Amino acid sequence: MNKQRSTRAALVRFAQVATASAAFALLAACGGGGDDNNNSTPPGGVKLQVVSFGDSLSDVGTYAPVAAANFGGGRFTTNPGQVWVQNVAQYYGDTLAPAMTGGFGVPPTPQGGLGYAQGGSRVTNPIGIGHATTDPANYTQALTVPVVTQVSNYLSAHGSFNANQLVIINGGANDILFNLTAVQSGQMTPAAATAxxxxxxxxLAGVIGKVVQSGATHVLVSNVPDIGTTPQGMMSNAQTRALLSQASLGFNQALAAALTQSGLMSKVIYLDIVPPLANITANFAQFGFTVSNTGTGCNLQAMAAAAQKFGEPNPQAFATSLFCSPQTLTVAGADQTYMYADTVHPTTHLHALYAQTAEQTIAKSGLGK
Structure with a gap:
């Protein structure tokens, strides 16, 4: 019983920090990935092993054992739906599983998968969303292993990348949220946050360079979506919404410039996700949605109410897609008819469209079909 209470308390702390950020912004050829054990040509036209690094947008289930066991859910979407990198992996004949699970009182446990992305992770700083200590051995909170360390962990286990792999990298959103939240709380000046x-x-460009130097020949880099156009951005005042969009644009411009100046832009497949998401938002009905960025597919109020009934001291902390399940959808089928699961994370349907955009971008590079 004490262990259960400790685990739930740790989850509360994670959700509290994530919710606080959301209030301002949204807030090796061997190893791991399955290949379905068949030699048929996958939809993508070429069979590839997928390796993924990043944050909650690409997290395939780091916290699933704890979140699912205690609340339902497991990924940052309309569970049990997949996130975009899982769809991309299937497109190229692979299955993407977590490299590690744990956190919230559960020791980090290697799982053998190649999905290294973790919810709450920043690019290089171990102090992520929901992990307030620099002690990497502290697993009472979210793990939030930074992207640079995720790559190092992969290389320690597998030595190098190879031409039969597709390496997917995203990151930066949590750095934006973390720093802008610090501005709001008076702990940082706007100029310091921008820097x-x-x-x-x-x-992040440096991390990408390390991946390329370590043998990767197919590297997909996704930049940061426009945070100002998420439901959380839309629910904010105009000044805050503009600041979120400006910070997202600034990060993306700096990333593209760094990749170009270093010569890496010509060595990677660059996915500028901002225009496609803007098009989907503007024409949401044409893409099968009934609600765009003005609502959430997960019934966040009901989730908070359920947590309150269960006796949680901060029930609002559980109003996040990590704990979302079919039983907590706003309406039946919301995983397909809403764009966003919570105030920042895509639903199953939007993740699928994200994946399709990625696949089209990869195809234009000449890989596969």
Missing amino acids: AIGKAAID
């Missing part, structure tokens, strides 16, 4: 966000973008 920190720009540095995170340059650091």
Whole structure:
């Protein structure tokens, strides 16, 4: 019983920090990935092993054992739906599983998968959303292993990348949220936040360079979506919404400039996700949605009410897609008819469209079909 209470308390702390950020912004050929054990040509036209690094947008289930067991859910979407990198992996004949699970009182446990992305992770700083300590051995909170360390962990286990892999990298959104939240709380000046966000973008370019130097020949880099156009941005005042969009644009410009100046832009497949998402938002009905960025597919109020009934001291902390399940959808089928699961994370349907955009971008590079 004490262990259960400790686990739930740790989850509360994670959700509290994530909710606080959301209030301002949204807030190796061997190893891991399955290949379905068949030699048929996959939809993508070429069979590839997928390796993924990043944050909650690409997290395939780091916290699933704890979140699913205690609340339902498991990924940052309309569970049990997949996130975009899982769809891309299937497109190329692979299955993407977590490299590690744990956190919230559960020791980090290697799982053998190649999905290294973790919800709450920043680019290089271990102090992520929901992990307030620099002690990497502290697993009482979210793990939030930074992207640079995710790559190092992969290389320690597998030595190098190879031409039969597709390496997917995203990151930066949590650096934006972390620094802008610090501005709101008076802990950082706007100028310092802008500089920190720009540095995170340059650091991410450095991580990408390490991946390329370590043998990767197919590297998909996704930039940061426009945070100002998420439901959380839309629910904010005009000034805050503009600031979120400006910070997202600034990060993306700094990342693209760093990749170009270093010569890496010609060595990677660059996915500028902002225009496609803007098009989907503007024409949401044509893409099968009934609600765009003005609502959430997960019934966040009901989730908070259920947590309150269960006796949680901060029930609102559980109003996040990590704990979302079919039983907590706003309406039946919301995983397909809403664009967003919570105030920042895509639903199953939007993740699928994100994946399709990625696949089209990869195809234009000459890989596969």
